[in-house]
Amino acid sequence: MVSKLTFKNDKPKKRKRDKAGEVDDQDDIYRSKTSSSSQTQKTQQDHEDHEDNDEGWVNAKTKDDLNGPCMFILNDSPPLCMASDGSGKIFSTVIKSYDPSNVQQVFVLGNIVQSEKYTLKSYLGKYFTVSKYGICEATSEAIGPEQELAIERKETGDGWVMTSAWDKYLCLSPNDVRCDSESAGFKETLMIRVQAKFRKRPSKTIDESQRKIHTRELEDKVGAPLDYETIKMLKKSFRDGRLNEAILDVKEKMKTDHRC
Numbered sequence: 001m002v003s004k005l006t007f008k009n010d011k012p013k014k015r016k017r018d019k020a021g022e023v024d025d026q027d028d029i030y031r032s033k034t035s036s037s038s039q040t041q042k043t044q045q046d047h048e049d050h051e052d053n054d055e056g057w058v059n060a061k062t063k064d065d066l067n068g069p070c071m072f073i074l075n076d077s078p079p080l081c082m083a084s085d086g087s088g089k090i091f092s093t094v095i096k097s098y099d100p101s102n103v104q105q106v107f108v109l110g111n112i113v114q115s116e117k118y119t120l121k122s123y124l125g126k127y128f129t130v131s132k133y134g135i136c137e138a139t140s141e142a143i144g145p146e147q148e149l150a151i152e153r154k155e156t157g158d159g160w161v162m163t164s165a166w167d168k169y170l171c172l173s174p175n176d177v178r179c180d181s182e183s184a185g186f187k188e189t190l191m192i193r194v195q196a197k198f199r200k201r202p203s204k205t206i207d208e209s210q211r212k213i214h215t216r217e218l219e220d221k222v223g224a225p226l227d228y229e230t231i232k233m234l235k236k237s238f239r240d241g242r243l244n245e246a247i248l249d250v251k252e253k254m255k256t257d258h259r260c
Contacts, residue, residue, distance in 0.1 A: 057099045058199060059158045060192040066118065066151060068198035070109045071100055072162075073191040074172040081105050082177055082190075084122040088139035090177045098193055109194075117148040130164035134180025151192075159189035213238045221247050224254060 060066055072082040073095070080092045083104040093105065100106050103123040110119045120128035122138035127147045129140045140147055145165040153160050161184045162170040169181035169188040181188050218234050219226050221243075226234070230250060237246035 056196055057193045058196045060160070060194045060199075061158070063151075063153070065194050065199045066109050066192065067111070067194070068109060069106050069195050071098075071105055071193040072107070072170075072172070073098060073193060074187060074189075075191050076187075080172050080174060082107070082172060084124075084126075084128075084138045086124065088122065088124075088126055088137045090128070090136040090138060092172050092174060092177050094174075098191075112143070112148065115148075116150065118151050119143055119147050120149065130166075130168075130170075130179040132166050134164075134168055134178045136170070136177050136179055154184070154189060157189075158191055160192050161188055162190065213243075218247075222250055222254075226250075 057071070060070070074080040074092070078094045078096075079098070081095045081100075082090065083093045084090050084107070085104060095101065095105070106123055107128065108121040110121070111117075112119060120138075122128065124138070126138040127140040127143060128136065128138050128149070129146045130136055130149070131146060148165050149170075150163045151160055152163075162179075164170070164179045168179050169184050170177070170179045170190070171181045171187045172190065173187055213235060215226070215231050218231060218238075222234075234243065234246050234250065237243050
């Protein structure tokens, strides 16, 4: 093992001891704190990277996210997921992960043109259909009232509710999937999982207080060339959110000076 490089005039480093006689190595404490802080920052960064990642599945947050492949999950214990089979039967299945484990658990969500209503397709391309008796199946080739669904987010949390053309709520239970509930309770409150790449990203708006304004822009707003002191004053007013008021004062002063 290679030892630390030392020089002739170096003084040996003293190690402090506490009252109990134990070694209090400040360097070790510093390194430990630094390592812990770095690990916390790394965990936070990993979480932010995951949120910004276009891979995998995420919870739908807004109606703009309701597009493309999706899963409908009842966050019970154990969680249940709505699924369809080759005959078009709709049923619930227990899941271990909030990502799909087979294509039966995935539906394709679409918005009806010039409407607030949605449609669902099974993995076989058949439309999700609700009869007036609340029976659900995925067997239709075309869109009609029985295939139109309203999807609304609840006021709190990530829960969504889905209603049929007869204003009945979709309900997931361990034994069945029906759309005949009169009110939105626990079993009618669903988590909708969508593919991250189809999610609509919120636009990043620029805070006006952080934006810089150029002299040319100020002169265009005033309609005349400006001297250094006026430009400096207007830029400060811009940062303080008082630009329009300051411009009016400058224009009024120019009119007064012109009359004089």
